[in-house]
Amino acid sequence: MKRSALAVGSMLALAALIRRACSNELFLDYLLNTVVNKIPFPTTRLALYRAAGMRIGHNSNIMMHVRVMSPHGIEIGDNCIIGEFVWLDGRAVRVGEGPGLKIGNNVNVGANTIPGGHLPDSADFFGLPEKTVVEDNVWITMNCTILYGLTVGEGAVVSAASLVNKDVAPYTMVGGVPARYLKDRARDLDYKLYNRERWI
């Protein structure tokens, strides 16, 4: 009884700290990427991501060890699975309206998938990421890199270890470095990715 009260108390304290940290973007990212992403309880983790400003739909899960930047710029729909060690980068929220990273419903992002990095021609090397959209029913498999500013169309599949440097057309499968069209995907998809009990 005492132990569970202590656990609840620590989580509430962490949630309060996260809400206060929302005005300090770097400290907030630090808390999310050193503490929150190591919590082995999906419900608690998701509550803390929401407290940090991330919009997450019903029955979606962000697995452990995911790296998050600018959570208030990230929107994730219903029934999504974001795999281990994926990077979610919402920093492009600073460019115009809407989220910096928008992920639709029923999207599966495989482990280790990351966004594009620096802009080589920016004067300070840093650059600002552009908005990225991943539409409903997309499957991005393991170890992919999705450069900034792109749309992965509804129902598309990005096969393993691909580098996506152009928009991906709906219901197509792409693959390779850089990713090229491989084949069409069936359009009569009928699945939901609600797996929270099975995936930590």
Ligand SMILES: CC(C)(COP(=O)(O)OP(=O)(O)OC[C@H]1O[C@@H](n2cnc3c(N)ncnc32)[C@H](O)[C@@H]1OP(=O)(O)O)[C@@H](O)C(=O)NCCC(=O)NCCS
């Ligand atoms: C997406 C995937 C499931 C497609 O499998 P599939 O429908 O059976 O496709 P095929 O194996 O028939 O491949 C079709 C073509 O695409 C090519 N291809 C497949 N994956 C590729 C890749 N990652 N990069 C480049 N080409 C690829 C194949 O060589 C084949 O080309 P060919 O017709 O010239 O021989 C599979 O490619 C894949 O990436 N699996 C990884 C799954 C994964 O990461 N799971 C864990 C995360 S949830």
